[in-house]
Amino acid sequence: MDKVIYTEREMALIDPKPGTAAAxxxxxxxxxxxxxxxxxxxxxxxIKQLDEFQASIKELRKxxxxxxxxxxxxxxxxxxx
Amino acid sequence: xxEIALGLKLFADFGxxxxxxxxxxxxxxxxxxxxxxxxxxxxxxxxxxxRLVQALRSVNATLRGAPTNLPFILDEETIAHGxxxxxxxNIGKIDILGEVQGVGWYSDCFLHSDDIEIFGNQFRVLSLxxxxxxxxxxxxxxxxxxxxxxxxxxxxxxxxELEYSEINAKDS
Numbered sequence: 001m002d003k004v005i006y007t008e009r010e011m012a013l014i015d016p017k018p019g020t021a022a023a024x025x026x027x028x029x030x031x032x033x034x035x036x037x038x039x040x041x042x043x044x045x046x047i048k049q050l051d052e053f054q055a056s057i058k059e060l061r062k063x064x065x066x067x068x069x070x071x072x073x074x075x076x077x078x079x080x081x
Numbered sequence: 082x083x084e085i086a087l088g089l090k091l092f093a094d095f096g097x098x099x100x101x102x103x104x105x106x107x108x109x110x111x112x113x114x115x116x117x118x119x120x121x122x123x124x125x126x127x128x129x130x131x132r133l134v135q136a137l138r139s140v141n142a143t144l145r146g147a148p149t150n151l152p153f154i155l156d157e158e159t160i161a162h163g164x165x166x167x168x169x170x171n172i173g174k175i176d177i178l179g180e181v182q183g184v185g186w187y188s189d190c191f192l193h194s195d196d197i198e199i200f201g202n203q204f205r206v207l208s209l210x211x212x213x214x215x216x217x218x219x220x221x222x223x224x225x226x227x228x229x230x231x232x233x234x235x236x237x238x239x240x241x242e243l244e245y246s247e248i249n250a251k252d253s
Contacts, residue, residue: 047108
């Protein structure tokens with residue numbers, strides 16, 4: 001993957017000057033490089049990304065529930081044996 | 082399309098006058114925080130309440146987090162007598178607010194929002210400044226957690242606008 005080159009404005013978020021809101025956010029633990037990545041998208045692309053993320057989490061939850069159920073089934077059949 | 086897209090599409094399809102607020106608005110403004118519901122502030126005129134109720138009925142909206150035996154009729158009268166409601170629907174979680182504390186009613190939200198095209202429809206999306214005001218007013222842990230990023234985004238937005246206006250001033 002090519003190295004990402006940030007603009008001066010983007011760098012103000014990634015490597016903020018002390019006393020700025022960006023510095024406060026960084027110190028709070030926010031990864032502002034993710035925010036910069038979002039800012040490079042259009043608002044519509046950002047919403048699409050949120051939507052896709054939400055769909056992925058839903059699928060992941062289904063998979064976890066399903067694997068727990070199968071785990072219980074296995075335990076059950078082993079107990080009978 | 083997942084729940085956020087379907088929720089937004091629902092309001093567009095039924096022509097509901099609303100402003101997108103909450104996590105979806107924050108996401109549209111650049112926030113990297115995840116959200117799992119669609120929050121809107123709706124206009125409370127009779128015609129809009131009718132459209133809103135039709136939209137919510139079409140996705141079998143039921144009150145979220147309420148006892149199952151709590152009587153609730155989803156109609157214009159109920160919405161007019163109440164203000165803010167949280168729903169579970171066939172297409173996901175939808176919260177409708179008549180008033181956003183720290184910002185105001187639909188007309189106030191409208192005034193402090195921009196048109197953004199999402200999935201082929203135009204939506205009014207609340208400004209960063211007012212999203213911050215609403216989060217600060219709500220003051221719950223989940224609201225306070227997103228504040229630093231929103232404030233950094235607002236700082237970035239203002240600096241970008243200033244830079245843009247300086248470039249324009251030089252050019253003219």
